[in-house]
Amino acid sequence: MGYASTAKKSTVPAGGWSDLWRQEDYWAMWLGLTIILLAIVFWSIGNNFMNWIVLKIPSYSDYRTAISYLTSHKSAILALYLFFLILFSIAVKVLSGEVQRFLVGFTFLFSMSILVSVWGSWDVMKRYNFETPLLALVVGLVISNFLKIPYWLSTALQTQFYVKLGIVLMGASLPFTLIIQAGSTAFAQATIISLATFLTIYWTGTRVFALDKRFAATLAAGGSICGVSASIAIGGTVKAEKQHVSIAISLVILWSIIMIFILPLAIKALNILPGPAGAWIGTAEFADAPGMAAAAAINEQAIKTFTLMKVVGRDMFIGIWCFIMALTSITRWDKRYAGTNPNALDIWIRFPKFVLGFIVASIIITILAASANGVTSKAIDNNIINPISELRNWAFIFTFLSIGLSSRLKELASVGWKPFAAFTAGVLINIPLGYLLSVVIMGNYWITIK
Secondary structure (H helix, E strand, O other): OOHHHHHHHHHOOOOOOOHHHHOHHHHHHHHHHHHHHHHHHHHHOOOOHHHHHOOOOOOEOOHHHHHHHHHHOHHHHHHHHHHHHHHHHHHHHHHOOOHHHHHHHHHHHHHHHHHHHHHHOEHHHHHOOOOHHHHHHHHHHHHHHHOOOOHHHHOOOOHHHHHHHHHHHHHHHOOHHHHHHHHHHHHHHHHHHHHHHHHHHHHHHHHHOOOOHHHHHHHHHHHHOOOHHHHHHHHHHOOOOHHHHHHHHHHHHHHHHHHHHHHHHHHHHOOOOHHHHHHHHHHHOOOHHHHHHHHHOOOHHHHHHHHHHHHHHHHOHHHHHHHHHHHHHHHHHOOOOHHHOOOOHHHHHHOOOHHHHHHHHHHHHHHHHHOOOHHHHHHHHHHHHHHHHHHHHHHHHHHHHHHHHOOOHHHHHOOOHHHHHHHHHHHHHHHHHHHHHHHHHOHHHHHOOO
């Protein structure tokens, strides 16, 4: 299962209480909150386990420094590997049952993550701002485009699962008061961006290139809401052909990968500060995982504003858009589905549940920090928030490697020029409009988000 296939699980209509353990979104939420609660429990009993398993390769100019670090942390590396393997295997057992193949695949993925982290800590890489996330993506792309990825490895390339877990863990470093404060701004900005991009792609697709309305709507959703998940969800809602959904997914991935490299370069060339830069990435990127990679190439502040803009602002749209598009499809495009009238429950069914985990994580840490004095507050930072942030970074490294290892550029490029042109029209609106809102109009606001 690769980048596209893993996204499908989170957008399947609900089937009752069983969804609590049969959907990827929920498992990302359960495991993310489990990690946070474990960090709190270990700290409360005076156990240093979470800090012990955290690995942060120091910057070096002499490779012997990195080798010395890895040698002295062999036990911690093994513990970190087993920690992730046990948690992920529980979810894989329930979701697909392919635990044995996942075990082999994840072992390779984890080993690659260690090597990429070491390489990314080399001072030469730091000097040229070639951060670990971008390096992980490039390494994955080189391998996947020159070698055939075996099935046992593909079972571990759970891109959407890793990034959703990372976003849930991200909630631990964002106070809930900040989410409430910035949420309305992010939602308003996302509304403008989403509407402008959706209408551009849809109008260009239907009026200029004569694409089927359902196909154009699926393309527009992928380019304006939340990427792969939106393409699958909207495609299913409006009864688009499977081939059209696949093309939309390919275009989302293709442009997302391009943006990972273009946006950080543009941000550095224009000397945009990290806060507005992260918000711009949140409006210009099409999917959570590539956007997080681009934001990580800037700094931690950019990651925070990206998360507020993309997750709180744009990802929440998917349920509402599914309802609107289902209503439009049924009442205006085709009468064949008259017996499947949408209802308000569809909004909840399509809502990305991992966002709830992100919010709950933020609430838990906010309440904990609010009840602490100065000394305790520092201990919470050192023993709970910082280790969780480092574990989040590992989840994102798994994500970026998975994107690269599951993306073959030749396949992504063979989607046809008309869909590509329609989607690109949205890109040409999305990028400058996102810059105008994030940097020019709202720049002073996003600078204040720390």
